[in-house]
Amino acid sequence: MxxxxxxxxxxxxxxxxxxxxxxxxxxxxxxxxxxxxxxxxxxxxxxxxxxxxxxxxxxxxxxxxxxxxxxxxxxxxxxxxxxxxxxxxxxxxxxxxxxxxxxxxxxxxxxxxxxxxxxxxxxxxxxxxxxxxxxxxISNPIVIKLRQEELALSTIRQYYFVCESRVEKYRALCNIYGSITIGQAIIFCQTRKMAEWLSLEMTEDGHRVAMLTAELTVQQRADVIQRFRDGKEKVLVTTNVCARGIDVKQVTIVVNFNLPANLKKQPDFETYLHRIGRTGRFGKKGIAFNMVESRNLYLVRMIEEHFQTEIKRLDPEDMDELEKIDA
Missing domain, CATH: 3.40.50.300 (P-loop containing nucleotide triphosphate hydrolases)
Known part of the structure; x- marks a missing residue:
């Protein structure tokens, strides 16, 4: 332009x-x-x-x-x-x-x-x-294609935890914070209600947390993003409103508190790629953690098959294994 x-x-x-x-x-x-x-x-x-x-x-x-x-x-x-x-x-x-x-x-x-x-x-x-x-x-278009999936996934290590409840997911999240050096993190929830619950839990545990959902006013949303960019909050809990395009260099970890799925309970591959793509940007390495219930493990398998990638299972209680991720 x-x-x-x-x-x-x-x-x-x-x-x-x-x-x-x-x-x-x-x-x-x-x-x-x-x-x-x-x-x-x-x-x-x-x-x-x-x-x-x-x-x-x-x-x-x-x-x-x-x-x-x-x-x-x-x-x-x-x-x-x-x-x-x-x-x-x-x-x-x-x-x-x-x-x-x-x-x-x-x-x-x-x-x-x-x-x-x-x-x-x-x-x-x-x-x-x-x-x-x-x-x-567009008539007579010029098409430029890049293998975005390969470019994005090559810089992001992907893991998943099996957690049967939001309480287990939160405990796994606490173990991550107790084991890994984190710059800033974005945590994606499927609903505003879940985002509100998680933000409150993390704030009560002493974390500096911002929450961004579509229900906030324009000015509130602008303030939240700016505070997060400035590092005043280290964690951004959000819904899909932040899945696309938002670049914050300090983000080293993305957490899918809920895996993105459509109404047919199939993986939303595009949203998954955009979500984890909030890290591993600007030539840096990133980490994506996925929280999934055992009944929904098929979502992980379908994502692996779709992107021809490996998502490694971790035990959220194995602190030694978690500490190795930071190496």
């Missing part, structure tokens, strides 16, 4: 959509950092909570936002003229295309864009249905 902008023109020329508030802010910060020496190129955020006075016509050349707010700015408030957009980007494109609400919003925006507008779709994972839809959305 920075390479496409004409800095002399004071109107939006590039539009990037992301599925979450947190990811939109992260993208924008990267653009601001990369573009700090690009004179007169500005970024604005079309996200909930960014209050722009009525009648404002945007002068920033790059707009980063979430679909709902961008739609509001374009069609209701008429602050953003899509006919002048020359680059349109969908980040986490598989979610943007395959999720009902995001899909309809993204298509509505795309249909108004000029025919010569460049479209860019980015994601670490693409289902076949998404590939098919993407090729319909």
């Amino acid at each position: 920075l390479s496409r902008v004409n800095a002399a023109e004071r109107y939006p020329q590039c539009l990037c959509l992301a599925p979450t508030f947190e990811l939109a802010l992260q993208i924008g910060r990267v653009i601001e950092k990369m573009g700090q020496f690009c004179v007169n190129i500005k970024v604005t955020y079309a996200v909930q909570g960014n209050r722009v006075p009525p009648g404002t016509m945007l002068e920033e050349q790059i707009v980063i936002g979430t679909p709902g707010t961008v739609l509001d700015w374009c069609f209701k408030r008429r602050m953003l003229n899509l006919k002048k957009i020359s680059v349109f980007v969908l980040d986490e494109a598989d979610i943007m295309i395959d999720t009902q609400g995001f899909s309809s919003q993204s298509i509505r925006i795309q249909r108004v864009l000029p025919k010569d507008c460049q479209m860019l779709l980015f994601s670490a994972t693409f289902k076949k249905a998404v590939w098919k839809f993407a090729t319909q959305l």
